[in-house]
Amino acid sequence: METTKVCDKYSALCDYFSTQLGWHRARIKFFVLLIIALCKLQTVCFEQLAAGIDSPAQISSSLRRIQRFFAAFTIDKDPIARLLFSVLPCKSNLIISIDRTNWQFGKTDINIFMLSVCYDGIAFPLLWKLLAKKGNTNTKERTGLMEKFIKLFGKGCIKAVVADREFIGKNWLQYLQQQRIPFHIRIRDNMWLHKSKGEKIRMSWVLQGLKLKAAWHHPRLLYVDGVLVYVSGMRLEGGEYLIVVSYDQQQQALVHYRERWQIETMFKAFKTNGFNLEDTHLRDSERIDKLLVVVSIAFTWAYKAGIYVHEHVKPISIKAHHRKAHSYFKYGLRFLINALLVNNDQLIIFINVLSGT
Numbered sequence: 001m002e003t004t005k006v007c008d009k010y011s012a013l014c015d016y017f018s019t020q021l022g023w024h025r026a027r028i029k030f031f032v033l034l035i036i037a038l039c040k041l042q043t044v045c046f047e048q049l050a051a052g053i054d055s056p057a058q059i060s061s062s063l064r065r066i067q068r069f070f071a072a073f074t075i076d077k078d079p080i081a082r083l084l085f086s087v088l089p090c091k092s093n094l095i096i097s098i099d100r101t102n103w104q105f106g107k108t109d110i111n112i113f114m115l116s117v118c119y120d121g122i123a124f125p126l127l128w129k130l131l132a133k134k135g136n137t138n139t140k141e142r143t144g145l146m147e148k149f150i151k152l153f154g155k156g157c158i159k160a161v162v163a164d165r166e167f168i169g170k171n172w173l174q175y176l177q178q179q180r181i182p183f184h185i186r187i188r189d190n191m192w193l194h195k196s197k198g199e200k201i202r203m204s205w206v207l208q209g210l211k212l213k214a215a216w217h218h219p220r221l222l223y224v225d226g227v228l229v230y231v232s233g234m235r236l237e238g239g240e241y242l243i244v245v246s247y248d249q250q251q252q253a254l255v256h257y258r259e260r261w262q263i264e265t266m267f268k269a270f271k272t273n274g275f276n277l278e279d280t281h282l283r284d285s286e287r288i289d290k291l292l293v294v295v296s297i298a299f300t301w302a303y304k305a306g307i308y309v310h311e312h313v314k315p316i317s318i319k320a321h322h323r324k325a326h327s328y329f330k331y332g333l334r335f336l337i338n339a340l341l342v343n344n345d346q347l348i349i350f351i352n353v354l355s356g357t
Helices: 002-021 025-041 046-052 059-072 076-086 137-155 168-180 203-207 250-270 285-312 328-341 344-357
Strands: 094-105 110-119 122-133 158-163 183-187 223-224 228-236 241-246
Touching: 002 025, 002 076, 002 344, 025 046, 025 059, 025 285, 025 328, 046 059, 046 137, 059 137, 059 285, 076 122, 076 285, 094 137, 094 250, 094 285, 110 137, 110 250, 110 285, 122 250, 122 285, 137 168, 158 250, 168 228, 183 250, 183 328, 203 228, 203 241, 241 250, 250 285, 285 328, 285 344, 328 344
Parallel strands: 094 158, 158 183
Antiparallel strands: 094 110, 110 122, 183 241, 223 228, 228 241
16 A cells, blocks of 8 residues: 555656656656655665665665766756746746855865846746856856846746855846846945946945934946946945945835845855755766756745745744744745645645646
């Protein structure tokens, strides 16, 4: 009876992925087993994943399959992006957050540039690029990721792009304006801005007299890096200033920019607060790229399950500081582990949630 239940749950998940990806059935089944092992164990360590794969094969055999998958199998990421997009709770008026996460393994720098969709406290991963270097992105890398998004999903679903101080520069801002993509991007406190007649100002000067966290919008367009933008800001605690440049939607600039931090919450779920991505011993960028596919799908499963449980089973409690006691990710991961290990009925519910039925 238990064997039948296991087969049923794998068959349903395999059917879902077959529809989305069209891979060979054996490859699909292994992919499902790998994601399930990641959800159960919350580690990217191959040896532990091999032990967690639900298969009659020896652990050593499962380990070799994992190694072959990451070494030899090529993944077309366009269908993966469409699969991740299909799970989004909403598919219009999207706040797109872009950012990097990086760490070092030995002498190898792992630098990931990610595009995600913000939603209610945490972001959904969608597109990414492994950077073969330390440090910041350049215009070509940024526009390349945006062009990929536009090719797959169009510009019409974008409400705004939000990004931190790294993502500034004349060519990049001009590209967003030429594409008519709204943006709200933070700039450094010490950046010079120019009025139309050439006069230089710093927004930190203007904001000094404001009350803490009081929003302020400059009444005229200003030049930053030679590009005309709207400028908004506020004075923060500790002597810092939040200064945001925008293409339009000036009155919403600070509100929309505030959602940028959700990508950082997602990175934490990828790493120390979830799947421990930084524990990987992989150095090859193509293999890390495949690992990100597996982690992104597992993360999205948990996130989607958390939304379902919150809305249809038991709402997440609200603490005294008016924040949720649990993230959708953590809430859903518990439900998902129980569905995978114990309750087949919950798994069927989850598959229906994934497929939108």
